[in-house]
Amino acid sequence: MNAPVQFCTFRLNGRLYGIDVRNVQEVLCHAVITPVPLAAHAVSGLFSLRGQIMAVIDLRRCFSMPDRLHGSPFVCLIVNTPDGPVSLLADEIQDVFEPDPADFESVRADDDGLETRRLTGVFKLPHGLLRVLNVSAIMAHVMSHRLENIANDKSTQTDSDLTGR
Amino acid sequence: MADVNDFVPYFLDECREGLASVETDMVELEHDSAPTARLDRIFRTLHTIKGNCGFLGFERLGALAHAGETLLSRLRDRKVALSSEVTDHLLQLIDGVRSFLNEIAEKFSEGTVDFSALCESLLQLADAESAKVPDVTSPQLSAAKNPEKITSAPESASQQWERTLVATPAAGGDRKEIAEPPRSKSDAINRPPSGRVPASGAKVASNMEAKQESQQHRLAADPDFSFEKQFPSSDSSLISTELSQTSIRMDVGLLDRLMNLIGELVLNRNQMLQYISLLSDPTMSLMAQRLNTITSELQEGFMRTRMLRIGTMWKRFPRVIRDTAQQCGKQVRLVTEGDTTELDRSLIEAITDPLTHTIRNAIDHGIESPQVRRSRGKPEHGTVTLRAYHEGGQVHIDISDDGAGVDIEKVRAKAKMVGLFSAEESAVLTEAQLLSSIFMPGFSTKENVSSLSGRGVGMDVVKTRIEHAGGTVQISSVSGSGTTVHMTVPLTLAIIPALIVRNANQQFAVPQVSLNELLRLTADEVQQRIEVIEDSATLRLRGRLLPLVRLSEVLRDTSVQQSAADETCVLVLRSADRTFGLIVDAVTNNEEIVVKPLLPLLQGLSVYSGSTLLGDGSLALILDVLGLARQSGVFSRATSAADIDVSSSRDSVLVDLSSGLLLCGVGLERRVAFPVSSVRRLEEIPKESVQQAGLCTVVPYRDDLLPLVDIAALLYSEATPASAQEMEKWPIVVCTTESGEMGFRVNQVLDIAVAPLRILPAPLSGLLGSAIIDGHITDLIDMSQISRPTAASTGTHPHGRNSTTL
Numbered sequence: 023m024n025a026p027v028q029f030c031t032f033r034l035n036g037r038l039y040g041i042d043v044r045n046v047q048e049v050l051c052h053a054v055i056t057p058v059p060l061a062a063h064a065v066s067g068l069f070s071l072r073g074q075i076m077a078v079i080d081l082r083r084c085f086s087m088p089d090r091l092h093g094s095p096f097v098c099l100i101v102n103t104p105d106g107p108v109s110l111l112a113d114e115i116q117d118v119f120e121p122d123p124a125d126f127e128s129v130r131a132d133d134d135g136l137e138t139r140r141l142t143g144v145f146k147l148p149h150g151l152l153r154v155l156n157v158s159a160i161m162a163h164v165m166s167h168r169l170e171n172i173a174n175d176k177s178t179q180t181d182s183d184l185t186g187r
Numbered sequence: 188m189a190d191v192n193d194f195v196p197y198f199l200d201e202c203r204e205g206l207a208s209v210e211t212d213m214v215e216l217e218h219d220s221a222p223t224a225r226l227d228r229i230f231r232t233l234h235t236i237k238g239n240c241g242f243l244g245f246e247r248l249g250a251l252a253h254a255g256e257t258l259l260s261r262l263r264d265r266k267v268a269l270s271s272e273v274t275d276h277l278l279q280l281i282d283g284v285r286s287f288l289n290e291i292a293e294k295f296s297e298g299t300v301d302f303s304a305l306c307e308s309l310l311q312l313a314d315a316e317s318a319k320v321p322d323v324t325s326p327q328l329s330a331a332k333n334p335e336k337i338t339s340a341p342e343s344a345s346q347q348w349e350r351t352l353v354a355t356p357a358a359g360g361d362r363k364e365i366a367e368p369p370r371s372k373s374d375a376i377n378r379p380p381s382g383r384v385p386a387s388g389a390k391v392a393s394n395m396e397a398k399q400e401s402q403q404h405r406l407a408a409d410p411d412f413s414f415e416k417q418f419p420s421s422d423s424s425l426i427s428t429e430l431s432q433t434s435i436r437m438d439v440g441l442l443d444r445l446m447n448l449i450g451e452l453v454l455n456r457n458q459m460l461q462y463i464s465l466l467s468d469p470t471m472s473l474m475a476q477r478l479n480t481i482t483s484e485l486q487e488g489f490m491r492t493r494m495l496r497i498g499t500m501w502k503r504f505p506r507v508i509r510d511t512a513q514q515c516g517k518q519v520r521l522v523t524e525g526d527t528t529e530l531d532r533s534l535i536e537a538i539t540d541p542l543t544h545t546i547r548n549a550i551d552h553g554i555e556s557p558q559v560r561r562s563r564g565k566p567e568h569g570t571v572t573l574r575a576y577h578e579g580g581q582v583h584i585d586i587s588d589d590g591a592g593v594d595i596e597k598v599r600a601k602a603k604m605v606g607l608f609s610a611e612e613s614a615v616l617t618e619a620q621l622l623s624s625i626f627m628p629g630f631s632t633k634e635n636v637s638s639l640s641g642r643g644v645g646m647d648v649v650k651t652r653i654e655h656a657g658g659t660v661q662i663s664s665v666s667g668s669g670t671t672v673h674m675t676v677p678l679t680l681a682i683i684p685a686l687i688v689r690n691a692n693q694q695f696a697v698p699q700v701s702l703n704e705l706l707r708l709t710a711d712e713v714q715q716r717i718e719v720i721e722d723s724a725t726l727r728l729r730g731r732l733l734p735l736v737r738l739s740e741v742l743r744d745t746s747v748q749q750s751a752a753d754e755t756c757v758l759v760l761r762s763a764d765r766t767f768g769l770i771v772d773a774v775t776n777n778e779e780i781v782v783k784p785l786l787p788l789l790q791g792l793s794v795y796s797g798s799t800l801l802g803d804g805s806l807a808l809i810l811d812v813l814g815l816a817r818q819s820g821v822f823s824r825a826t827s828a829a830d831i832d833v834s835s836s837r838d839s840v841l842v843d844l845s846s847g848l849l850l851c852g853v854g855l856e857r858r859v860a861f862p863v864s865s866v867r868r869l870e871e872i873p874k875e876s877v878q879q880a881g882l883c884t885v886v887p888y889r890d891d892l893l894p895l896v897d898i899a900a901l902l903y904s905e906a907t908p909a910s911a912q913e914m915e916k917w918p919i920v921v922c923t924t925e926s927g928e929m930g931f932r933v934n935q936v937l938d939i940a941v942a943p944l945r946i947l948p949a950p951l952s953g954l955l956g957s958a959i960i961d962g963h964i965t966d967l968i969d970m971s972q973i974s975r976p977t978a979a980s981t982g983t984h985p986h987g988r989n990s991t992t993l
Contacts (some may be wrong), residue, residue: 056806057693059742060818068786068798070806072556073451075798077788105787164788 025074028120031152032097032112035087039153040145043118047100047107051115053078062167065113080111084160085138102145103161110157121145197263198239198291200436205232206281207502213277214505215550216269218520221375221814227262229277230256241344247297248287254306255280258313264606275332280508347864350501367969385669439532442492449482449489450781450800458804492530494678497575497584498526500535500542506573507543509552519550519569528575530582534676538584541649545586545672546571548646553590553670556665563667565589587671595621620661626650657683683782685799687775687807688758690738694779694807695771696799697758701812703766705774706757713755723821726757726768730964731947733759733956736770736819741794753919768819774967784811794818808953832935846942849919850965851933855908860958860964865923865970869936886919893921893930901973902953902966907936907956 025054029040030049041186050071055078064083068075078098082090090113092095098111138160144153188347209232212225219225235250240249263269283302290297352391356427461474505521512519521597554569561567574585587642598621626646650660658676675684685696685704708716716727719734724735735757739745739887756770789795793814815821848860870888877886877895885892899905919930938961946956946967955967 054805056798056808058789058795058808059693059744060794061789066786068806068808069788070800070804073447073454075783075786075799075800075806095850108788161788171577 027122028118029114029152029154030118032099032100032113033110033116034081034085036117037153038150039081039112039146039155040157041099041101041110041157044114045102045157047102049115050098050100050109051095053098053109062164064164065168069098069109071107071109074107076100076107078109078111079160079164081155081160082111082113084163101157103157105161108161110155110160121147144178186187195243195291195295198241198243199288200282201239202236202288205235206285207499208232210278210506211502213274213281214509216277216682217271222951223263226259230259230263233259238668245287245291245297247302248291251280251287251302251306251753252478254309255284258698263312267615269440269460273312276305276312279305280309324576331719337588373663376603377779378390436752437492449486452482453486453967454800488609490521490678493531494528495532495535496527497530497535497582498523498529500539501526502540504543504546504573505873507546508550511547512569515551515554516556517550517554517569520569522570522572523574524572525575528577528582530676530678534656534678536580538653538658538674538676540661541652541674542573542584542586544649545646545674546573549586549588549590549670550791553588553592555591559591578680581675584669584674584676586674589669592661592666592668593622593625594671595664595666598622598624598989607749609961619663625662626660637832654700656694660662681782685778685780685809686758687778687801688738688756688771689773689775690742690771690891691744694775694801695738695808696807697760697769697802697812698796700760700807702761703761706759706768708755708757710754728759728768732951733766733768733772736815737770738820739970740816743818760815762816765816767816769815780807780809818982848921848960848967849964850937850940850960851898852935852937854903854905855934857899857903857905858963859898859958859961860922860931860940860965861931862968862970863921863939866920867923867928868921870919870930873916874914877917886923888930891928893919893928895919895930895932896973897932898968899934902951902968922970924973 027041030043030046031038031040033039053069055067055069058065059083064079066078066083069078070076080089083089096111096112096113097115099112100107100116101110122145125146126143127146129138129141140156140163142154142156144154149159188317192347209229211227216222216225233256237252237256240246240252240479258267258276262269262273266275266917284306284857285304288299290299294745360517393595460475460479466472473883482705501523504523508519508521524959549571550569555563555565557567560569572585572587574583576583587889595618602621602624626649653660653674653676656676658674661673662670663673664670665891684699686699686702688695717724718727719725723899724737726733726735756771756774758771758774759766759768778801780801782797783799785792785795786795795808795814796811797809798806799809847863849863849866872886874890877884879885880892884895884897886895887893916937918933920933921928921930940960946958951966953969953973955969957964959965
């Protein structure tokens with residue numbers, strides 16, 4: 023990561039995360055989400071962005087964080103992926119800024135932690151860390167778990183979420 | 188070369204379009220008394236292909252086209268007579284060109300296709316046959332040669348005009364090509380070959396008046412008729428240049444995107460209209476109304492861009508009919524009506540195969556051989572009529588033949604043989620009911636299997652395919668004068684009618700195609716009619732047991748556990764010939780929905796077939812009925828109780844039931860059937876002889892004790908009616924079971940019947956299933972289960988007290 027890149031940053035369970043701003047199509051503060059029973063745990067449902075139907079993925083669930091309290095605010099980041107746009111749910115939107123590439127540290131290949139596998143790396147900022155999302159890894163995770171609700175019960179599903187793929 | 192390759196797709200498009208119309212012309216050639224115009228069209232198409240091949244460097248395709256061209260020019264000059272052999276070769280030529288085109292489409296080169304042999308024989312035909320010609324065409328030739336005959340022979344006159352045009356080198360030919368845009372087939376068929384009138388020529392002028400009159404008649408009948416076509420004049424090129432610019436080629440992908448946007452616009456308008464109606468602002472309302480009309484018109488107009496004329500698909504049928512007829516040794520003609528009927532392009536693809544199959548069927552099964560037709564006083568040529576029209580928002584297609592019709596007695600016999608109906612049933616069935624059995628899998632009245640039909644697969648596939656496209660198929664037949672297959676299909680596949688239901692505060696769409704009926708049960712009815720057997724609920728519906736599934740359970744929605752509401756909504760859904768009931772919270776309304784495919788992230792969730800945006804802008808998932816049935820296991824569950832799956836273990840059941848069924852009345856107006864193979868004797872025993880032995884009810888029988896079971900009490904927990912209780916002698920069915928002989932008490936022995944093929948699973952222990960015999964729902968007793976001590980645990984004491992038998 024040599025050339026400076028601007029990041030769209032947001033908060034998730036108090037932590038700061040970021041996505042390359044070029045991949046973010048838009049950010050919405052309001053969305054009517056239609057739940058999809060039996061879909062993967064991380065899929066909150068579907069929503070229609072001006073007629074285009076896309077899946078909504080709750081990032082909290084991807085990182086095995088506790089669910090947002092019912093009725094608390096959230097934001098939808100519409101992110102372009104090779105498979106079309108997808109909507110990622112986060113707690114709160116933050117600034118778009120350009121961190122110094124020198125501060126970047128990529129994820130070590132041998133680091134097999136649950137969180138790090140869904141990040142490309144972190145920026146060491148003066149006031150904390152900016153975690154950079156690996157969107158394709160998140161999508162792959164959701165895809166691989168899409169049928170879990172059919173195969174397993176809710177209880178075993180959270181287990182598999184913890185133990186990984 | 189890269190530049191030239193850019194033209195290849197256009198070249199392919201143009202060639203294919205040309206070939207489609209050429210094929211029709213070729214087949215018609217055989218029946219055409221003055222085929223010059225057709226020959227010209229075919230010649231021109233081949234010539235264009237040849238020219239383009241030279242430009243693009245496809246030499247072998249060019250050579251093939253050239254060989255065809257040579258043969259055609261001989262035909263046109265009447266040096267070679269038109270025979271069936273020639274037509275065969277010409278059709279082969281078309282196939283050859285087509286396979287070249289496919290090769291080119293894939294590889295951008297001619298590939299390895301080799302048609303040099305065909306080229307040879309085409310050229311040979313062109314040379315060899317010149318000797319025989321004069322006999323065949325002499326009348327026409329002489330007419331053309333002797334000018335004084337022209338006035339008396341208008342046909343030859345027009346012919347001569349054509350020939351002069353053709354004789355004029357390049358310029359004349361080109362002009363003609365422009366002046367005549369490719370015609371639709373109806374045109375070609377409806378218009379007799381003499382329909383063209385020369386614009387000049389003093390000798391035919393006297394004929395003009397008479398001809399114009401007859402043309403005015405035709406004008407009224409033929410919407411495509413135009414003076415431009417009828418009277419090619421020198422400045423017709425100007426008109427047709429304008430014509431050619433009024434249509435453009437367009438990428439289907441772009442059309443689809445625009446269609447999506449218009450869908451959005453419609454939704455947006457709906458929301459806006461709802462909002463504006465709250466404002467009560469007259470100016471706003473007026474503007475909204477205007478927006479409303481414009482959007483509707485825009486949508487309607489745009490829908491039409493996706494529409495194709497059904498005639499474009501029909502172009503292939505003359506060839507199909509000719510080939511099939513030749514194979515069967517029959518003579519068949521095609522008549523088409525309503526070529527201009529429009530339907531969605533996706534539907535055209537969906538119905539092409541079923542239509543082709545039906546037409547082949549009509550020729551093979553329906554139309555008789557020429558000899559038979561003659562003996563019945565019909566013309567030797569059979570006629571297959573295709574008719575398409577719009578009615579009630581649907582496209583109707585009739586495929587009728589003037590053949591022998593369906594032999595209803597053959598169908599009846601066959602239906603009885605394969606066990607679709609019992610002897611009594613088939614005697615009272617209406618013709619329509621019998622005819623519909625043609626659509627059952629494995630049904631064919633044809634004695635011999637031919638390469639075309641007779642295998643019994645076919646009409647059921649036609650039905651499945653048409654139903655899959657949201658349509659219906661019906662058949663009607665008049666013995667001796669023909670059969671008509673009537674199909675209806677929706678205008679478009681992208682928009683389907685659906686029922687919107689609400690469950691756990693969420694809306695779902697259920698396609699109307701799979702919806703049989705809608706039930707609303709009151710709390711009392713729920714109590715009475717829903718029975719829970721081995722954890723699965725069933726609903727008693729008109730004497731049948733309908734397995735029930737709760738949508739919340741299938742979707743594992745545990746959030747809201749609905750308390751017993753006043754009413755329960757049950758959708759009776761059909762999936763692959765079985766029905767089940769789906770319980771939902773509420774039914775909202777009917778809506779036409781635009782189907783959007785399921786996202787990749789959700790694929791594998793078989794309970795949904797897609798999603799859609801409803802009129803109020805909200806999003807709803809479309810339920811997949813087959814997926815729902817699988818996910819809930821409703822069918823496997825319902826059948827597991829009786830341990831029988833009708834589809835898979837039908838054979839084993841049939842073996843057991845092959846000797847017939849003994850029908851008995853039991854309990855309160857119920858009917859049960861014993862397999863005759865297990866019945867030993869029918870006895871009547873005096874009431875007093877029934878005794879208790881231990882916990883069993885027994886009766887002394889042939890120096891032994893016969894255990895006695897009351898069927899009504901055992902299966903249905905119903906008491907034997909008082910009238911039967913008071914009888915002095917009890918009718919008993921003595922059966923052999925795994926645990927020895929056993930007596931079953933019934934109210935009366937009714938009849939012996941043939942076992943029906945269709946046994947519906949009944950989720951009740953001790954039953955094989957249920958069937959309709961003699962118009963009554965009859966439960967088939969499973970002897971192996973009923974004799975098992977665990978399954979049959981209760982018998983009835985003569986005085987109504989339960990006790991254990993066996």
